[in-house]
Amino acid sequence: MSPTNYLLLSGLLFTVGAVGVLVRRNAIVVFMCIELMLNAVNLSLVTFARINGTLDGQVMAFFVMVVAAAEVVVGLAIIMSIFRTRRSSSVDDANLLKY
């Protein structure tokens, strides 16, 4: 199977993630969509590594995973803290700051 198909799949996953970030209302789901975008990037990195015949892309995918894990720690901590004070994790409820 041509590796280009994996690139298309990666682009599709990235788009699904991006649209999810824009339309979903729960902070946790928004966050999961961002993780989906990062994993779409991993797929395309690995595919490009295959196409280019270098290992760099695969190593980069590991870097992305580590960074994503760190991001989860920070993100969930922030979402937890706002949930404790508001009893809600909807991004629509956090609307004190505007104009």
Next chain:
Amino acid sequence: MTPLNAPPIDYGAIAPLLIVLGGACVSVLLEAFLPRHQRWPAQVALTVLVVAVAGVTLGVYAGSAPAAGVVTLGSTLAVDMPTLFLWGTLLVLGFGSLLLIADRSVEPGGAFVASAAERLSVGAAPGTTTGATGVDPEHVDRSYGAPGEAPTMQTEVFPFTLFALGGMMAFVAANDLLTMFVALEVLSLPLYLMCGLARRRRLLSQEAAVKYFLLGAFASAFFLYGLALLYGYAGSVRLSAIAEAAVGTDRSDALLFGGLALLVVGLLFKGSVGPFHTWTPDVYQGAPTPVTAFMAACTKVAAFGAIARVLYVAFGSTRWEWRGVLWAVAIASMFIGAVLGLTQTDLKRMIAYSSIAHAGFLLIGTMAITPAGVSSTLFYLLAYGFTTLAVFGVISLVRTADGEATHLSQWAGLAKRSPVLAGVMTFLLLALAGIPLTSGFTAKFAIFAAALSDGMAPLVVIALVASAIAAFFYLRIVVLMYFSEAPENGPTVTVPGAFTTVTITLGVVVTLLLGIVPTLVLDWAGAGGFTG
């Protein structure tokens, strides 16, 4: 199988970066092992020492640094003249923000007091007139907290600041996109947390943290997808390799320019350039003011240092293809900042829109792919950073019993109550507007001159119009302070502690000096170009 060779490392060149990151690790250990009442003095001493030692090391290295720059650590970090200049700028601005963060005399316990209940037990801020609790403010002021009592300030903010500063330093020196991505996260993750650290007005603060985090993570996903596309195009993420691949090749331009677009979206988000600015006003308003000062000054420096390097080193040869799009972005940013800034009623939000307008001017400087473009951008970053730092220092001083008085109406007639503060604020606002004899004027002049000589005359005309509009809302605050009647129970102006005084003085002096004798720093900024 070939043996792996460890890449040579030029420790002298990257010593400032290692010192800051090492200091951040030590700071985490202090946080873990020291008893609570010892943490504040220990953390302040450590962070100030770390930043000072890193600055001295940088100065010593810069004295003998090769003009062409060094690429080290397996060609992941490029320590050239712009890097050294940006590192110096970041360290000095970081030092100023650390002093603002550490100051506990402006409000009892500092902006990062351990719990909101603390405020009830220690009474009103010194210098305010509420006096309801009868606790002697002198006694509260600067007390380090007795053993067994709740701490007067949460000190996690110090290791966060050092990590963020280290990330920023790595960000501006990154010579490949992967290093740049990791540095981007190292600088962003502590910043997200720092935004949510305020205990007073904590709903606002936490909301700012969530918004900043979700949008920031969204933007870094775009950066990463851009990285992947460019890796597919060039087979490497080193900036110079991308530049080489772009010259004389029959590979698909879709990957190159798609990658560039996504990459630049991620970077412009960090630099709060409109139309990717939506987080800026909310986060600037909601975050504790010292953190806002740190973000406004240092993040801007880091983001535009990286944008300039990417555009100059990796995409300099293809600039005729992408420049049109960035023209539109710069124009949008200047006008969003200037026009929406006019409609704001909150001072911190207004400064946020001002920073969006300034981001547009900075983008013009980074688009001029000439040595003058680079040096004027560096100079603008330095000048803007110091002015903003001092502005937020001043904002933190005007308070009511509930905290900072950031609503514009509360600033009415402030000149009668505190002529010195109003004078300082007026000077800083004039600098932001770009009036002659301030650093804002020389910086704008340098950028516009560089843009004109690189064939961007129409953009310069538009930028002049935008800065004229923006000048209006700065002057509006000045008029409000001098020519309006003060409200009945207006805010009081707190007498700043030594730390805040140092930061504000530093900002004002640098703003004035760069306005009168800019050549010294301009020469330094133009000492050398990016190396790849």
